[in-house]
Amino acid sequence: MKPRKIIKHALRWLGRTAPVLYLTGKMAYLYSYLVGKTGKFDIYGLDEMERTYAQNDGGIYVGWHGRVLMLPYFWHNVRPTKALVSPHADGRIISYMLSSYHISSIDGSTDQQAARAAVEIIKELKQGGSIVALISDGPRGPRMRLNKSVIYFAKKSGKPIIGLTYSSQKAKVVQKAWDGLMLPKLFKKGVVFTTKPMFVPSNATDEDVERLRLQFETELNDLTFKADDMCGIDRVEPEDTVRVKKHHHHHRR
Numbered sequence: 564m565k566p567r568k569i570i571k572h573a574l575r576w577l578g579r580t581a582p583v584l585y586l587t588g589k590m591a592y593l594y595s596y597l598v599g600k601t602g603k604f605d606i607y608g609l610d611e612m613e614r615t616y617a618q619n620d621g622g623i624y625v626g627w628h629g630r631v632l633m634l635p636y637f638w639h640n641v642r643p644t645k646a647l648v649s650p651h652a653d654g655r656i657i658s659y660m661l662s663s664y665h666i667s668s669i670d671g672s673t674d675q676q677a678a679r680a681a682v683e684i685i686k687e688l689k690q691g692g693s694i695v696a697l698i699s700d701g702p703r704g705p706r707m708r709l710n711k712s713v714i715y716f717a718k719k720s721g722k723p724i725i726g727l728t729y730s731s732q733k734a735k736v737v738q739k740a741w742d743g744l745m746l747p748k749l750f751k752k753g754v755v756f757t758t759k760p761m762f763v764p765s766n767a768t769d770e771d772v773e774r775l776r777l778q779f780e781t782e783l784n785d786l787t788f789k790a791d792d793m794c795g796i797d798r799v800e801p802e803d804t805v806r807v808k809k810h811h812h813h814h815r816r
Contacts, residue, residue, distance in 0.1 A: 588659025
């Protein structure tokens with residue numbers, strides 16, 4: 564193997580070690596906290612969000628992966644929160660960032676530990692008192708598409724679903740990232756929007772679930788577009804592709 568490839572593999576391995584993931588997560592927390600404290604964000608709907616969760620003893624919070632950096636800053640004080648995170652490296656980083664906001668994690672994803680995570684989410688919602696936060700298009704996409712599991716959790720628990728999104732002036736959007744990750748800058752103006760609360764009847768049919776899934780996805784995306792337009796940011800559009808999971812091949816002995 565050439566020296567250049569050896570260095571590349573070594574750096575990739577180092578970037579996935581626990582100390583580096585921990586440090587990255589804590590740096591993400593510090594950065595998001597400073598953006599929130601130094602920026603001026605006009606927030607729409609957060610009071611209604613708090614009232615809805617109070618009246619229903621908790622609920623479900625939904626956001627997009629590309630906006631994940633600032634979402635905990637805006638809602639971490641609403642109610643005690645548990646967030647579903649993936650077991651992948653980016654999920655570990657998010658988990659470390661969330662812990663600094665006193666948000667605990669539920670381990671799981673769309674393709675790993677999903678059944679166990681679903682049981683824990685429904686149990687948490689039914690017992691009440693807290694919010695379960697879901698980044699519905701993670702960990703691998705498709706971008707800005709709502710997973711029907713969100714509607715399923717609301718149907719089983721009777722709890723409301725509320726989405727939150729934001730944008731910020733002169734923010735950098737990482738175009739090469741599958742999620743169109745937004746990196747806002749310090750001392751900038753921004754806007755925050757919440758969707759209307761959605762309740763899913765316990766007798767909802769499969770057709771109802773799909774209709775409500777599309778309705779919620781459309782509303783959250785429309786608010787994201789509106790936020791980007793207000794901040795002068797090029798819109799990040801939804802995509803229907805899923806990020807390919809990389810497999811590491813091992814030679815048999």
